[in-house]
Amino acid sequence: xxxxxxxxxxxxxxxxxxxxxxxxxxxxxxxxxxxxxxxxxxxxxxxxxxxxxxxxxxxxxxxxxxxxxxxxxxxxxxxxxxxxxxxxxxxxxxxxxxxxxxxxxxxx
Amino acid sequence: xxxxxxxxxxxxxxxxxxxxxxxxxxxxxxxxxxxxxxxxxxxxxxxxxxxxxxxxxxxxxxxxxxxxxxxxxxxxxxxxxxxxxxxxxxxxxxxxxxxxxxxxxxxxxxxxxxxxxxxxxxxxxxxxxxxxxxxxxxxxxxxxxxxxxxxxxxxxxxxxxxxxxxxxxxxxxxxxxxxxxxxxxxxxxxxxxxxxxxxxxxxxxxxxxxxxxxxxxxxxxxxxxxxxxxxxxxxxxxxxxxxxxxxxxxxxxxxxxxxxxxxxxxxxxxxxxxxxxxxxxxxxxxx
Numbered sequence: 354x355x356x357x358x359x360x361x362x363x364x365x366x367x368x369x370x371x372x373x374x375x376x377x378x379x380x381x382x383x384x385x386x387x388x389x390x391x392x393x394x395x396x397x398x399x400x401x402x403x404x405x406x407x408x409x410x411x412x413x414x415x416x417x418x419x420x421x422x423x424x425x426x427x428x429x430x431x432x433x434x435x436x437x438x439x440x441x442x443x444x445x446x447x448x449x450x451x452x453x454x455x456x457x458x459x460x461x
Numbered sequence: 462x463x464x465x466x467x468x469x470x471x472x473x474x475x476x477x478x479x480x481x482x483x484x485x486x487x488x489x490x491x492x493x494x495x496x497x498x499x500x501x502x503x504x505x506x507x508x509x510x511x512x513x514x515x516x517x518x519x520x521x522x523x524x525x526x527x528x529x530x531x532x533x534x535x536x537x538x539x540x541x542x543x544x545x546x547x548x549x550x551x552x553x554x555x556x557x558x559x560x561x562x563x564x565x566x567x568x569x570x571x572x573x574x575x576x577x578x579x580x581x582x583x584x585x586x587x588x589x590x591x592x593x594x595x596x597x598x599x600x601x602x603x604x605x606x607x608x609x610x611x612x613x614x615x616x617x618x619x620x621x622x623x624x625x626x627x628x629x630x631x632x633x634x635x636x637x638x639x640x641x642x643x644x645x646x647x648x649x650x651x652x653x654x655x656x657x658x659x660x661x662x663x664x665x666x667x668x669x670x671x672x673x674x675x676x677x678x679x680x681x682x683x684x685x686x687x688x689x690x691x692x693x694x695x696x697x698x699x700x701x702x703x704x705x706x707x708x709x710x711x712x713x714x715x716x717x718x719x720x721x722x723x724x725x726x727x728x729x730x731x732x733x734x735x736x737x738x739x740x741x742x743x744x745x746x747x748x
Contacts, residue, residue: 358545362536380542382697424697425539 357381357401361442363456367434371460375406375414377428379444379452385420403445404428409438436460488673489522489682490529494742497535500630506738513669519739520682523673524748528694532746540622540692540744543699547623550616556607562620565604570627577625578633578741581730583640590645590730593621594701595721612720618699622690625743633687633741635734642730649731652724658715664732679748684709685736686729688745695748702729 362376379401386398398420406414414430432440437460444452494502504519521529531537551562551569566572577593584591584599591599594617598609610617637643653664667676668684675681689702703720706728710717718724 358542360536360542376536378536378539378542380539423694425542427537427539429537 357444357446357450357452359442359444359452359454361440361454361456363440363458365457366459366461369435369460370433372431372433373458374429374431375440377404377406377442377454378425380425381444381446383418383420383422383424383426387420399447401426401444401446403443405443405445406430406432407441407443408432408434413440434458434460489518490526492522492526492529494519494521494529494533496533496629502630502740502742503632504739504742506632509734509737512735512737514683517685517736517739518672518683519685519687519736519742519745520747521688521742521745523680523682524746528746528748532742538692538744538746539697540690540699540746543619543622543690543692543744544626546616546619547621547626550620551623556601556605558604558606560605562600565600573624573627575628575631577628577743578631579628579636581635581726581733583636583642585640588640589723590642590726592702592721592726592729593624594703597621597624613701613704618690618701621701622699622744625690625741628741629743630740632738633733633736635730635737637730637734645727645730646734648723649727649729649734652728653731657710658713660713662713664709664728683735684732685739686732687736687739688742688747690743691745691747693747699744 357379359377359379364373367373381401382399383401384396384399386395386400388396390396400420400422401418404416404418404426405412413432414428416428418426437458440456440458442454442456446452494504496502502519504521506517508514508517521532531539535541554561554564563569580596581590581592584595587595587599594610594612597617597620601607601609635642637646656663656666664684667681672681672683686702689705690699691705692698693700701720703725706725707717707720
């Protein structure tokens with residue numbers, strides 16, 4: 354896929370104290386830096402190296418990624434929600450690009 | 462006659478091996494494919510008349526549990542990224558006529574229902590069967606005055622994936638009564654049973670006689686095509702049907718025909734028919 358495009362799935366509503374499942378997927382080639390092109394030159398590494406999820410500024414989940422992670426990395430994790438707010442998701446690319454996505458959740 | 466003798470022998474071998482299947486996890490899985498817990502896909506159906514096998518089984522049943530799960534969740538399925546990209550292309554104006562696919566096919570969703578389940582289809586103007594890729598290229602040249610896609614261009618795969626996905630769950634059905642479709646089917650059948658290459662294999666050797674068994678580390682399926690274009694984990698990308706045909710023929714160490722050549726179109730007609738009744742899975746996820 355040419356342009357990395359994040360996809361995020363967060364429930365729109367939850368009850369106070371509920372543990373919800375968050376799913377994220379970003380289209381990205383995750384070029385490992387170990388492959389060679391037709392002329393035998395190394396294809397430079399370009400991967401998403403960090404993924405982060407915050408809830409109203411508070412860190413929920415963060416991880417580093419390494420070259421063995423396959424294309425279009427998928428992350429799934431849980432979070433306990435106590436009040437309504439916004440989840441912010443950030444992916445950092447080797448080339449310095451930052452891809453972001455936000456999802457609101459209403460706690461009833 | 463010789464063929465039917467060989468078939469009954471093969472069936473006998475399969476039975477014997479079936480008894481051991483639990484020991485080395487051979488044979489198709491007994492799971493059910495339900496996408497997002499909502500849509501059950503027909504992955505095991507009764508064969509059409511004249512089919513050599515007792516049951517038509519989707520390749521989904523031959524993959525590992527992890528791979529099967531990926532396809533059952535439309536969010537996790539990486540092929541859905543290409544469906545989204547395909548929808549963008551559908552609505553993007555290209556070419557000198559200033560048109561997109563959507564300019565002519567205004568009611569896209571309704572128009573596309575069933576298209577993916579009923580191709581390849583007879584094209585009277587061209588005098589041959591057309592698959593979705595050829596149909597797209599004809600539209601691009603004649604109606605959009607845009608350049609036809611080169612084989613396996615990223616946009617060709619994404620648009621084909623989007624179009625076929627609109628028929629997800631609908632049963633595969635090829636109309637063999639139109640034009641010369643039956644003659645192309647006959648030619649496809651002949652190719653299917655013709656041994657080629659240094660390894661002297663036909664399609665039938667692996668996918669009819671030995672499906673459910675292993676060829677080295679690979680679990681052989683019936684080779685049905687209801688999930689193409691398919692997301693293959695090996696390539697981390699969509700793989701088109703003609704790419705897969707060529708890959709299979711290359712693996713027999715034979716010279717392989719060009720994509721969309723008469724040989725491969727005949728094979729597509731015949732192999733699609735072999736999967737009649739299976740639900741469209743595009744984008745399927747395979748190893």
